[in-house]
Amino acid sequence: MVLELAxxxxxxxxxxxxxxxxxxxxxxxxxxxxxADGTLYPAIKRLERAGLLTRRVEPGAGAAPRQMLALTxxxxxxxxxxxxxxxxxxxxxENRWFVLLAFLRHLDDPAARDQVLRRRLAFLRTPSxxxxxxxxxxxxxxxxxxxxxxxxxxxxxxxxAELRWLGEMLGEPE
Amino acid sequence: MVLELAxxxxxxxxxxxxxxxxxxxxxxxxxxxxxADGTLYPAIKRLERAGLLTRRVEPGAGAAPRQMLALTxxxxxxxxxxxxxxxxxxxxxENRWFVLLAFLRHLDDPAARDQVLRRRLAFLRTPSxxxxxxxxxxxxxxxxxxxxxxxxxxxxxxxxAELRWLGEMLGEPE
DNA sequence: ACACAATACCTCCGCGCCGAGGTATATCGT
DNA sequence: ACGATATACCTCGGCGCGGAGGTATTGTGT
Numbered sequence: 001m002v003l004e005l006a007x008x009x010x011x012x013x014x015x016x017x018x019x020x021x022x023x024x025x026x027x028x029x030x031x032x033x034x035x036a037d038g039t040l041y042p043a044i045k046r047l048e049r050a051g052l053l054t055r056r057v058e059p060g061a062g063a064a065p066r067q068m069l070a071l072t073x074x075x076x077x078x079x080x081x082x083x084x085x086x087x088x089x090x091x092x093x094e095n096r097w098f099v100l101l102a103f104l105r106h107l108d109d110p111a112a113r114d115q116v117l118r119r120r121l122a123f124l125r126t127p128s129x130x131x132x133x134x135x136x137x138x139x140x141x142x143x144x145x146x147x148x149x150x151x152x153x154x155x156x157x158x159x160x161a162e163l164r165w166l167g168e169m170l171g172e173p174e
Numbered sequence: 175m176v177l178e179l180a181x182x183x184x185x186x187x188x189x190x191x192x193x194x195x196x197x198x199x200x201x202x203x204x205x206x207x208x209x210a211d212g213t214l215y216p217a218i219k220r221l222e223r224a225g226l227l228t229r230r231v232e233p234g235a236g237a238a239p240r241q242m243l244a245l246t247x248x249x250x251x252x253x254x255x256x257x258x259x260x261x262x263x264x265x266x267x268e269n270r271w272f273v274l275l276a277f278l279r280h281l282d283d284p285a286a287r288d289q290v291l292r293r294r295l296a297f298l299r300t301p302s303x304x305x306x307x308x309x310x311x312x313x314x315x316x317x318x319x320x321x322x323x324x325x326x327x328x329x330x331x332x333x334x335a336e337l338r339w340l341g342e343m344l345g346e347p348e
Numbered sequence: 349a350c351a352c353a354a355t356a357c358c359t360c361c362g363c364g365c366c367g368a369g370g371t372a373t374a375t376c377g378t
Numbered sequence: 379a380c381g382a383t384a385t386a387c388c389t390c391g392g393c394g395c396g397g398a399g400g401t402a403t404t405g406t407g408t
Contacts, residue, residue, distance in 0.1 A: 001364085003364090003365090017386080017387095018386070018387065019385065019386050019387080022386095023306070024305075024306065027302070027303065027304060027305065027306055028304055028305070031266065031302045031304075032263075032266045032267050032268070033263060033266070033267050035365095035366095036365075036366050036367065037366095037367095037387080037388080038365075038366060038367070038368085038388090038389080038390085039364075039365050039366065041387070041388060041389090042364085042365090042388095042389090043364085043365095045388095046364095061374095061385080063372085063373055063374055063375090063384070063385035063386055064371090064372055064373050064374085064385065064386040064387065065372095065373090065386080065387090066385090066386065066387090067386085067387075089206075089207060092205065092206045092207070093206050093207050093269070094206070094268065094269070095267070095268075095269065098304075098325055098329075101321045101322070101324060101325050102304065102305075102321070102322060102325060104321045105319045105320075105321055105322075128201070128205045129201065130201060130202055130205075130272075130276065131198075131201065131202070131276075132197070132198065132201055145279045146279075146343065147275045147276070147278045147279055148275070148276060148279075150275060150336075150339045150343065151272055151275050151276060153335065153339055154332065154335050154336045154339060155272075157331055157332060157334075157335030157336075158328065158331060158332040158335065160331075161327065161328050161331030161332065162324075162328045162331075165324045165327055165328060169320065169324065175394085177394090177395090191356080191357095192356070192357065193355065193356050193357080196356095208396095209395090209396090210395070210396045210397065211357080211358075211396095211397095212358090212359080212360085212361095212395075212396060212397065212398085213394075213395050213396065215357070215358060215359085216358095216359090216394085216395090217394085217395095220394095238355065238356040238357065238401090238402055238403050238404085239356080239357090239402095239403090240355090240356065240357090241356085241357075349408100350407105350408090351406105351407090351408090352405100352406085352407080352408105353404105353405085353406080353407100354403100354404085354405085354406100355402100355403080355404080355405100356401100356402085356403085357400100357401080357402085358399105358400075358401080358402105359398105359399085359400080360397105360398090360399085360400105361396105361397095361398090361399105362395105362396095362397095363394105363395090363396090364393105364394095364395085364396105365392105365393090365394085365395095366391105366392090366393090366394100367390105367391095367392095368389105368390090368391095369388100369389085369390085370387100370388080370389080370390105371386100371387080371388080371389105372385100372386080372387085373384100373385080373386085374383100374384085374385080375382100375383085375384080375385100376381105376382085376383085376384105377380100377381090377382085377383105378379100378380085378381090378382105
């Protein structure tokens, strides 16, 4: 799902061959979660079968021939749709959110882009805690374990940095 | 994988029934990535078959009877092993890393705990970039797109907060 | 009385992902 | 000549995961 978004997004940047795509995806998400050949190539096939991309064989640079991949009209439309209407996980899971963010510029409508940022803002503003004692959220000050304290510290720093950035982007007071 | 770690970890905190486990996991990872029944219960069965946990039926509080789950000796040992020797993804993927961090206190050996933190420190220190132009990493200042700039800003804030925390924990100068 | 929500557990199916393995070409060092 | 490395693509099997659906019990609202 997020892989397909990444493929469509990178191809919207420019036509690429599979190997190059693999490298780019590896850097975007893969520094963190490497992507296997057995995942990428079937995904490309799926998208091709769905008519979202085309391939054209070209001589390879110093090796086997390349299959240059390019987005089709429907592919472009599908990217637009996925960026405009991300499902909840693409908003909440930071890994997926970052992939979305990497290609959000491909959404032509500024209002639609802001709408996506506002969904993330709403998510970040909903109170939440990692740990609960029964129904009661355990507050940061109550956590004795230094590792769990670290989690809360780091999570708070991230969330504040992102809230600040979202505030700037949306021209809102924090 | 990370789900099994979460189950073992929460049960090391205290014996729990499946429904409670579900709620706790939902808060730990699930605020971000909800966990389905069809994922949790088979996972519990797997761990039970492997002899890592036992169940004991108890009358339910206001409903159906509960299956109280408790860690066995081998279960405890397996948790220890998974915390001591996390694979690379558990270090690099923030979602998985946080689950590991949530239960790291269950690792009795302080040196082993520090060792895990040092692996994360090494990971955070390896230079990396989200975007590459050919082989050259695209530096933050070069990124024109405000959304990609946001990614870099947020990622930097997170990483700095975590480096600061790791520095404190390990008693090192930054 | 009846419906509904919450508690508590379960199974099946389809699908995407991963790892292992395989094929082929071109370049560089020795 | 030979092996190693990088480029470039592919298939297959197993498995975990998610979603849809199902069962049963108890308490609450009307």
